[in-house]
Amino acid sequence: MPALATTHSLNDYLKLPISRYREQLKQGNAKYIEVSYTHRSKPYQYSIQLSKSACHYGGYRYWWLCPKCSQRVSVLYCAGMYVCRHCIGANYGSQLQQPIDRLFSRADAIRQRLGWQSGVAHGIDERPKGMHHSTYERLVNEHERVTAKIWQQTLDKLGCTS
Template sequence: MPALATTHSLNDYLKLPIARYREQLKQGNAQSIEVSYTHRSKPYQYSIQLTKTSCNYGGHRYWWLCPKCYQRTSTLYCAGLYVCRHCIGANYGSQLQQPIDRLFNRADAIRQRLGWQSGIAHGIGTKPKGMHHSTYDRLVNEHDRLTSKIWQSTLDKLGCTS
């Protein structure tokens, strides 16, 4: 009988994004959110502490404080109790593992090979003379993939209430 896989991706766990409570949090000065649910036929009911930070352009945003390690996080994962991704000990999806700086660096490395000006804000350039079409297509696809990840990460950081 094959051994059970011991590594899990974060996608295997139920998620609780703070954004789900955005409307409720707009009402007042909440310091915690009470959750109640059933996990593996066991009922859970408790409060999760919150913290908030100011946004650059006014307003503020709320974060969970992980009930286990009290780190600030925007998403908790269900392991019976809801905890942060560090506490759940899962392998992060490769997407979560990559800090945005690394995405920028990889995009720039591709831009360099293509002879494009560095920085994704400069948009896309043309195919360099002498480069094979398939190589060019592959690099452009990879560049597109990195660019959309970068935008996605940027948008994720804009979850402010006002």
């Protein structure tokens, strides 16, 4: 069973993606980035060490080295200091979803891909332009299976099943 909603999600923290410094990193061979900010009325100023790895088709990809554990990551999260998600101990939002919420999320994703409006009920719509017939049929069938599970879980919760 997923953790309760009282557990912190990564959405609760400010993010510092390495991509924010892409242009600055193109300039030269950086070993660290200086950060300066205020968090909860307390000023912070320090440097975060960088690492880089070679890409298959040339060039390099830069990574943060977490100031706390030195793990190589692409995003740091602000918990006073910027640290990796492992040091914060927070989960992704999807890890905190209950099983019924996962079903609703999957149904919404399918509806969006098919160009249908949100909601459990839908009419027979046309296949989206450019979508292969077999893909359309597979998504429609999956949507029917997911909505059937949603209805079944709802009825089970209400005690309406025999």
